Amino acid sequence: MTCKSNADLQIIVDEVRSFSEKGAVADYIPALAKVNKTDLSVAIYEKNNLCIYAGDYMRNFTLQSISKVLVLALALQDRGVDYVFDRVGMEPTGDPFNSISKLETSIPSKPLNPMINAGALAVTNMIKGESENERWERILQFVSCLANKPNVTYDVEVANSELETAWLNRALCYFMKQHKVVEGDIEELMITYTKQCAIEMNCFELARIGAVFALNGLDPETGERLIPIHIARICKTFMVTCGMYNASGEFAIKVGIPAKSGVSGGILGVVPEKYGIGIFGPSLDEKGNSMAGIKLLEILAERYNFSIF
Amino acid sequence: MTCKSNADLQIIVDEVRSFSEKGAVADYIPALAKVNKTDLSVAIYEKNNLCIYAGDYMRNFTLQSISKVLVLALALQDRGVDYVFDRVGMEPTGDPFNSISKLETSIPSKPLNPMINAGALAVTNMIKGESENERWERILQFVSCLANKPNVTYDVEVANSELETAWLNRALCYFMKQHKVVEGDIEELMITYTKQCAIEMNCFELARIGAVFALNGLDPETGERLIPIHIARICKTFMVTCGMYNASGEFAIKVGIPAKSGVSGGILGVVPEKYGIGIFGPSLDEKGNSMAGIKLLEILAERYNFSIF
Amino acid sequence: MTCKSNADLQIIVDEVRSFSEKGAVADYIPALAKVNKTDLSVAIYEKNNLCIYAGDYMRNFTLQSISKVLVLALALQDRGVDYVFDRVGMEPTGDPFNSISKLETSIPSKPLNPMINAGALAVTNMIKGESENERWERILQFVSCLANKPNVTYDVEVANSELETAWLNRALCYFMKQHKVVEGDIEELMITYTKQCAIEMNCFELARIGAVFALNGLDPETGERLIPIHIARICKTFMVTCGMYNASGEFAIKVGIPAKSGVSGGILGVVPEKYGIGIFGPSLDEKGNSMAGIKLLEILAERYNFSIF
Amino acid sequence: MTCKSNADLQIIVDEVRSFSEKGAVADYIPALAKVNKTDLSVAIYEKNNLCIYAGDYMRNFTLQSISKVLVLALALQDRGVDYVFDRVGMEPTGDPFNSISKLETSIPSKPLNPMINAGALAVTNMIKGESENERWERILQFVSCLANKPNVTYDVEVANSELETAWLNRALCYFMKQHKVVEGDIEELMITYTKQCAIEMNCFELARIGAVFALNGLDPETGERLIPIHIARICKTFMVTCGMYNASGEFAIKVGIPAKSGVSGGILGVVPEKYGIGIFGPSLDEKGNSMAGIKLLEILAERYNFSIF
Structure with missing residues (x-):
């Protein structure tokens, strides 16, 4: 030690x-x-x-962006390396984590990496599950397993509060939906993503x-x-x-x-x-x-x- | 002649x-x-x-972006010149009409002018009315009056179709909501905006x-x-x-x-x-x-x- | 009156x-x-x-950017409308007059219009003449003619001072030389351009x-x-x-x-x-x-x- | 092994x-x-x-951008860590190595890192020496020492050819000179930089x-x-x-x-x-x-x- x-x-x-x-x-x-x-x-x-x-x-504290790397580990298991990196890049960036400009200027539009918000939202969108609830349960179970903590919870107040105000993340999601980087219902994705960030x-x-x-x-x-x-x-x-x-x-x-x-x-x-x-x-x-x-x-x-x- | x-x-x-x-x-x-x-x-x-x-x-055809200039005329009457241009700029741009990058790089975030999508969405958001429906009726009435056509209608199929697929405009709206350029419910704004574009x-x-x-x-x-x-x-x-x-x-x-x-x-x-x-x-x-x-x-x-x- | x-x-x-x-x-x-x-x-x-x-x-005062529109009038006579606008665009921009970013993001690289510095430098580069001196004399003569002032002069101190410090305009010129928007010796072009701006x-x-x-x-x-x-x-x-x-x-x-x-x-x-x-x-x-x-x-x-x- | x-x-x-x-x-x-x-x-x-x-x-082959990391090692010895990173950043970027846009949008203007061209040019500009020749000799000697090759040479044809055509690097240099990231004569810097890239x-x-x-x-x-x-x-x-x-x-x-x-x-x-x-x-x-x-x-x-x- x-x-x-x-x-x-x-x-x-x-x-x-x-x-x-x-x-x-x-x-x-x-x-x-x-x-x-x-x-x-x-x-x-x-x-x-x-x-x-x-x-x-x-x-206790909430994971916030720390959750990005854990959900990435799950998405890579769910979908495989090629699937994930066809949709999200591998390159670091000097831009802020919540920037949208590079999504517009990159051709094809693709989040630069899974650690910026755009990339992390796209990764959460890749988690397998029949329903948004099943996707969320799978994330929770995976984090429980890593932390060896049977009942990992999330801070409901933090999650709800972020859900109500995360306009920028919604902008990123809709932009990526336009470019087919994410699919499905954006509000459902936002719910899962804000819960994931609020895991405590x-x-x-x-x-x-x-x-x-x-x-x-x-x-x-x-x-x-x-x-x-x-x-x-x-x-x-x-x-x-x-x-x-x-x-x-x-x-x-x-x-x-x-x-x-x-x-x-x-x-x-x-x-x-x-x-x-x-x-x-x-x-x-x-x-x-x-x-x-x-x-x-x-x-x-x-x-x-x-x-x- | x-x-x-x-x-x-x-x-x-x-x-x-x-x-x-x-x-x-x-x-x-x-x-x-x-x-x-x-x-x-x-x-x-x-x-x-x-x-x-x-x-x-x-x-008949639909107005699409032509509606931007008509709704601007109404918003300027509703809110006055200063209110409108505190929120939307007056400068032309070499960027495409649906670009989001400049919203991010401009400080404060402000659509460059009312003729690009971001600016037009912000202008539609300024129309006065107790409800989204009242705002829409006022737009319709104003256009009727300009065209001297008592019952101006909109193409429901076009409006619905745009509403279902306008992810990029939603991205612009949520980005502007983050920066307090637009306010209120974004889906309601999208409904009015897509109808306005579909006026025929x-x-x-x-x-x-x-x-x-x-x-x-x-x-x-x-x-x-x-x-x-x-x-x-x-x-x-x-x-x-x-x-x-x-x-x-x-x-x-x-x-x-x-x-x-x-x-x-x-x-x-x-x-x-x-x-x-x-x-x-x-x-x-x-x-x-x-x-x-x-x-x-x-x-x-x-x-x-x-x-x- | x-x-x-x-x-x-x-x-x-x-x-x-x-x-x-x-x-x-x-x-x-x-x-x-x-x-x-x-x-x-x-x-x-x-x-x-x-x-x-x-x-x-x-x-007396110096023309500075006012000279851009006069030299444009001469270049259009020297080269014709098509030649000029093959190399310089016609679109206004919300960017500052000395911006270089758009030169990089536009494909092909082309100054957006002749009133921003990049475009004006490209326009001065189009003036006809066997030598840089001849080009300069032609500019001076054209301005004399417009002003009905036989001996238009330029402020040597202003011109020299700008020539010594105009690093940003040199950056624009070299960038455009890379993209074949301007040709010939950049320092000669800089001399003519700084003189043109110093016309009094x-x-x-x-x-x-x-x-x-x-x-x-x-x-x-x-x-x-x-x-x-x-x-x-x-x-x-x-x-x-x-x-x-x-x-x-x-x-x-x-x-x-x-x-x-x-x-x-x-x-x-x-x-x-x-x-x-x-x-x-x-x-x-x-x-x-x-x-x-x-x-x-x-x-x-x-x-x-x-x-x- | x-x-x-x-x-x-x-x-x-x-x-x-x-x-x-x-x-x-x-x-x-x-x-x-x-x-x-x-x-x-x-x-x-x-x-x-x-x-x-x-x-x-x-x-034999020429080092080109490989030289960037060697000259960085020398500049850090010459000037110390703080001096170097006051002028050049430490952050990776998703932009191309020869991009100029980020220099303009970053405040203060500062190359993102020493491995992109802008940063490498600024680093070469930091090498100590009474004259450009002395700076060049010190680079050569340092590389000789690392390679254990007494007479490291450079490919004169490659260096001259790059010097004649490196308009983009000149644009980067002049832009940085405007913002005081580099100092001194740009042509001298270009000579050293093109030689450094041509080390074989x-x-x-x-x-x-x-x-x-x-x-x-x-x-x-x-x-x-x-x-x-x-x-x-x-x-x-x-x-x-x-x-x-x-x-x-x-x-x-x-x-x-x-x-x-x-x-x-x-x-x-x-x-x-x-x-x-x-x-x-x-x-x-x-x-x-x-x-x-x-x-x-x-x-x-x-x-x-x-x-x-």
Whole structure:
């Protein structure tokens, strides 16, 4: 284990907590704005539930964009690599995560990658199921399995609030429907997508999901295969090239591990072959990443030589 | 009157009909594709129902984008010049009429002008009324009044067909809703907008509407004021700077009169102080303008010195 | 004559001078920044040197972008309409005058119109001549002829200063050279273009040029044809659709006459069949147009019903 | 060593050579077009000159864009990390390598990363030296040192030919000069940049350079430090996020190693801690990468588990 003890880790957490001051909590929906700006918790999961923690690591938060990489792993299993990447690209972009311009200027119209909103919406649209409800249940079950948490839930208030105000995501969906990148009813897709973003868990559970990716798809307790190895790799690759919004390039240089962040302030980190990391720090920088969370990863990466480069 | 007789005009119509061959009829909805590609009719309205015609001038067609300029005239009366142009710009654009990119890159987000789809949708959203139905009735009544046609109708099949497939316009609406350029229910707005585009009339009636603008808002029969003079001017100005999609600049140079076209193949033309012109020629060039209709206007403009420049 | 006397005109000038306060003088080169911000002069030329003035109408200023429309008139005579518009478009744009993006996204690469910098540079590149010097002499001679000023000169300090700092125009030129829109040596082209922009004259002379366009190309004293009628019309059309940078649409609505402005604060106005107008007011709005100059034209247009719409 | 023998490697080379057929040799300058389309050679360098080869591995080719990553390593040493990234970004982009639009739409104007042309030109502009010649000599000496080749040369014909036709790169330079991202004389910068792209070597030498990066900056023979470790890491990170033009994301998923390609058909590959790889296969895909070279790396990566993800 990297840090010998929870106490070691707590020292670093206390060290970087002040970075929360400069950022701001997401407040585009009231439910997200209710958190304490200086909260900061982290869990590092090795295997067999060997894990160290710091901060209020049992506090729940919503996955938001972190869910994109999990649903991608499911869609790749449901549809295969070729089907998915016929509809969504593999290239990182310097544009903001919610940009629509490139959909218009690309010929054929195709979201650049599955980590921007357009791409993630298209990926959720690919999940198999007879009904929207069945698709949603399959997503929930898959995340439960990764987190080893039998009853994964979602924050109904957050989901409803986002559903009521997600005009930009609707614009992306209708634009993609025009270009046959998504199909079916857009409101149903929006319901599933906003629920997926509102899935809630704590740092420990998120770190365990990270450990699955670190082990290339194996359950860190049972050794059972939860994700095919080639799909785990694809997911980690996207986490490096476009996991941290349009600060992914900078994060790759300064930290150098696969990671995916969400506007709730969560970060899913993966140290290949070694650890899964779960972080919650709701104060965001201007790109939408947890300010203290990123600083924490920078220190850990430097101290314990995490970088894959 | 410019042409001394219908026969004179018919000669020109026959002369330019062949230009229809190179174009294509709009076929994005089945109802629009049903027309005869080489149809070409025209009416030139002077005043007091003094009018000359050629072709099958009683054939009905849908207004499509021509409706944008009529609804703009109503919105300007409903809301005033400042309200309208706080929300929609006055500048022409080289981008296609259905482009969304500029909405994203403009700060604040604002449709460039009321003749592109985004701007027209925002304008329709401004029409006053207690309910969507009342707004629609007011549009219909205003158009009736301009055309002096008591029971203006719309093509239900065309309207429904567009409503079912107008994903791109929905994308524009939701994008503008995000940026507070439009408000209220988007599906209701879409219903009104698709009906407005499906309003049907013939060349004669369209020419009469043109005559109202030519006379700066006066009824060409009764002399009654139907549109305030400053609003009639604003409408004519937009018809010059952006009435013919992104071929407006070329049309201003080659023809030089205020005009507005629609993908049905209709063109509303205005020769200030003199005539209103209505044309129907469904074969379109790649910009979406009636091929034979534009050629017809080029010849008329040259022969009778129509250009305002 | 519109205003009965110089005194009438002076009253309006005094009325709008205060609008200069809110703007700023162009200061990207020191030579331009030396002027007095509240200067405001105007001349309205009818014919046979019948002209009224107000302000310091004999003060020289440089043409800057106003030169674009004059050189276009010469290029159209040198090369013909088809040659010119094969290389430069006819469409207005909502983009800034010095934008390069659209050159990249348009296929084939082609400046949208001759009034933005890219288009104007391409037009200057079309002027006929065995050498760059001959091309320059021909431009100078043509402007002399329009202004009826035997020895038109240019401000050497302004020209040199712009030549030393015009990196963006060089970028546009090299981009167009890549796409074969311009040919030959770029530095030579830059020298001619910066000289053309630095041509100096006063309001009276500028108003006389406006009168040539108002009379569709005829000399307002001798009646001699200086510009073919179809070319005079093309120039006036561009002045309406894109003469006032990306405020052209608004100007068309609020004033409604062909006009071309420059960052020196000059405006060339044309009231078809009637007057040429020359204005100098160096305090600019954020789009680059003379603040007091535009206000002056708004008042004149409303009072004397100048609008062509 | 991965492949036990040259014979093993030759079998793979023969297997993928047919992929050359579908691509095309760069022909924008005559000197580049002279090569044999189906050439394919590769060297894999371990350490102490332990290396296996296949194909005509002693054939020289020019580095082209591969030079970008080498000059970046030097600039980071010359100026430090902060100076460099104040002027050039760290983010990958979905835009083509020679795009200029994003320079205009980004505020402040800043090339997105050092691997696109704009960024690479800015980086070359940062190399220290009293004169352009001294800067060039320092680049040459640094590359010599990495390749352990005392007299690294450049292809004068290629350099001159590119210098004569590189209008787009000049456009990028002048645009950046306007925005103060580059300074000094642009023609001098162009001379250095075109020479740098024309540096020539063979696969063996390129593989040796790769080994330096694989060993995080250490000389693979002497163990001497040639590049500081943090700079070697930065370079490898950019090779992953943006080394293969706008196919970098796809390459990261399919191959998963740091790599940089050039339009000559060269590829520099790095298997961290293990090997440097040099490839020459001049037949390019539409993104500008060696078709057979990429296929070769896909097979090697899969067979010998090269991916860092």
